[in-house]
Amino acid sequence: MLTPLTCSAMFSPAQCDEIIRYAKAGGVQEAGLVKGRQNDKIRTARIAWLDEDGDAGWVFSQVMATVSAANRSHFKFALTEFAEKVQIAVYDAADGSHFDWHSDIGAGHCAEKRKLTLVAQLSDPLTYEGGRLEMNSTGRVETAAVCWGDATLFPSFTPHRVTPVASGTRCSLTTWVHGPAFL
Numbered sequence: 001m002l003t004p005l006t007c008s009a010m011f012s013p014a015q016c017d018e019i020i021r022y023a024k025a026g027g028v029q030e031a032g033l034v035k036g037r038q039n040d041k042i043r044t045a046r047i048a049w050l051d052e053d054g055d056a057g058w059v060f061s062q063v064m065a066t067v068s069a070a071n072r073s074h075f076k077f078a079l080t081e082f083a084e085k086v087q088i089a090v091y092d093a094a095d096g097s098h099f100d101w102h103s104d105i106g107a108g109h110c111a112e113k114r115k116l117t118l119v120a121q122l123s124d125p126l127t128y129e130g131g132r133l134e135m136n137s138t139g140r141v142e143t144a145a146v147c148w149g150d151a152t153l154f155p156s157f158t159p160h161r162v163t164p165v166a167s168g169t170r171c172s173l174t175t176w177v178h179g180p181a182f183l
């Protein structure tokens with residue numbers, strides 16, 4: 001199916017906090033767009049990439065388990081690899097952080113092979129306002145689950161955005177699964 005799928009409680013609140021700690025310890029940088037272009041009108045957030053070979057290995061195992069179950073039951077895509085690291089994004093109200101409408105498939109070496117996007121909500125929804133992940137897969141805008149630790153998966157071509165964070169800080173985990181291009 002091509003519609004988004006919610007996976008409730010992919011991570012526990014304690015696991016979410018641990019993932020944010022890894023990202024902060026590894027350092028966060030200004031986020032670029034597909035192919036490293038930067039445009040503040042489209043995206044303002046800071047990002048870090050998790051190193052799966054270190055302490056964060058368990059995050060990757062959990063991502064793989066969630067993706068394989070979701071793909072078996074719902075998407076049924078031909079998927080062959082995780083060609084990119086797991087991304088942690090930090091959206092701060094202080095910088096008006098947001099990410100405007102976009103698709104995750106682009107011209108880059110990895111971006112052109114993206115098929116499935118997974119976004120997990122790493123922040124307690126009581127600690128920030130705004131920062132909603134919205135998707136438009138059917139001509140109608142749908143808001144992704146905001147519960148702490150919930151994940152939303154969708155085909156990477158689906159237009160989506162993150163609305164501006166109005167107060168507080170929202171952290172998310174995003175990863176992509178790759179395979180032969182959609183025909």
Ligand SMILES: O=C(O)CCC(=O)C(=O)O
Pocket residue numbers: 087089099104119133160162172173174
């Ligand atoms: O942070 C999010 O909710 C989505 C991030 C996103 O769309 C991306 O990195 O391509």
Ligand SMILES: [Fe+2]
Pocket residue numbers: 102103104160
């Ligand atoms: Fe995206």
